[in-house]
Amino acid sequence: MVKDESLIIAVLKKRAEFLYVAQGERAGGRFLSLQTRKPKPRLAENSPTDDKENSLIRYGITASKKVGNAVMRNRAKRRLRVLLKNHLPQRGQEGFDYVAIARPQTTSANWQELEQDLLKLLNRLTKQKSGTI
RNA sequence: UCAGAUAGUCGGGUGAUUGCGGAUGAUAUUGCCGAAAGGUGUCAUCUGAGGAAAGUCCGGGCUCCACACAAAUAUGAUGGCGGAUAACGUCCGCCGUGGGUAACCACAGGGAAAGUGCCACAGAAAACAAACCGCCCACAUUAUUAUGUAAUUGGGGUAAGGGUGAAAAGGUGGUGUAAGAGACCACCGCCUUUUUGGUAACAAAAAGGGCAGGGUAAACCCCAUCAGGAGCAAGACCGAAUAGGAACACGUUGAGUGUAAGCGAAGGCGAAUUUGUGCGCAGAUGUUCGGGUAGGUUGCGUGAGCUUGUUAGCAAUAUCAAGCCAAGAUGAAUAAUCACCGCCCUUAUGGGUACAGAACCCGGCUUAUAGACUAUCUGACUAU
């Protein structure tokens, strides 16, 4: 529990942040696709050596009109939100932003398959990063 | 029992694990984030989508915009009559026309004898009617002839029949006539007047007219009624940056400025336009200092409120009484997963369980909707 408290999970809110993450690395699965990127360093006033700033994991969810009507979009967002909150603190890399993009299959998919899909994507992204670095 | 019509109600339930928004209370520290405004932790209790939350098609509340009244004009909307309502293009009752065996349903349902326009093709003719084919010969002429008969090259009569068209100038039957014709008569329709019933739309009856007035106003138009604009991303407050202004006072038949004459307001602007009547507003002045973009707070949940009953009314609805408080987010909570039950389909495995997610709030309309239930009524069949 103490570990989880230190890993504060925040939500992406601004359109510019979403667009910035979309420039980063991405991975597509059967039921969703995932994007990640290390956020821009903040202004010089805020000390860059702050540990809490660096260890922050942020997430955002995108559900476009392709997913369906408002009921389908909201359902997709709720399912993805639960998945990200469960798995990001353990599997996600500290100091990165994640954006999950819903697909039309996201609402109808089996829960366990959806969960495995997300884990697969998370692993792939971390491997890519470790390989490149 | 089957087939319908109308009005209305509901539109899954239980449990387990893990979570989210809001309110209230307690608690923690002057802790954490932030320049500030402000936000934030933990625990407990309570609470958390719809009948359409949708389309944004009408009507209002609320907020701001420098304004109100009256008349005329323009633009737009509405359109049987009466009522309901905050208001409406909504609702209720009634009338008329059309549809249905019926219950019942649909109707932008004022004016075409104020004016203008349009009515393709076809057809003789499409609107102050009109003679193409027909029909007729009282007139004229000719022939035969001798008070008659026949013909049309003349001149007329005729709206019965044919054909065209969406539509051809009352309909059917008779009298009548050279042939015909509301020319005349009967019934029906129409128009005018009067009477009766009704608040009214309208209905009924009587008398008269003898038929005039084709359709189209969701073509222009006329008549009656209604309408200022923008919208919670309205607006208000707190407040880094940037720019240089903002608030209050005075003042509009005279603020202020200048020694004075004079200047200034005999002007300009103000919710479609013009006119009239009033009224308001702005700047030049003085005093004070903050200003308000990112961001934050608020607007924002006690309301044309809900439930039950009472009284008035055919009803829409209204009065009164008692009880209740029931979402308030802002990358946006109201859930995710699993199990069982309910309902439907299928021999079974199994499959399905609708339409659909509040965003300032209400009253309607329209559209989408698996299925279930209730009440009243209509028709057919069977039994008694």
Added chain:
RNA sequence: GGUCCCUUCGUCUAUCGGUUAGGACAUCUGAUUUUCAAUCAGGAAAGACGGGUUCGACUCCCGUAGGGACUG
């Protein structure tokens, strides 16, 4: 969330309530050419959907669906 606009052949577009809905590009067939291109001739191809007004609707009115623009 709010305020507006537009839907006609495959594409871009015309249209006075009376048509067989016109034109250009594209494509289909034939001719020309050894073949292709170009050219010539001919053909196919559309009123978003559902109602109403009218004798008659792409056009007028109402509703629905789809698409687009602006707005912090």
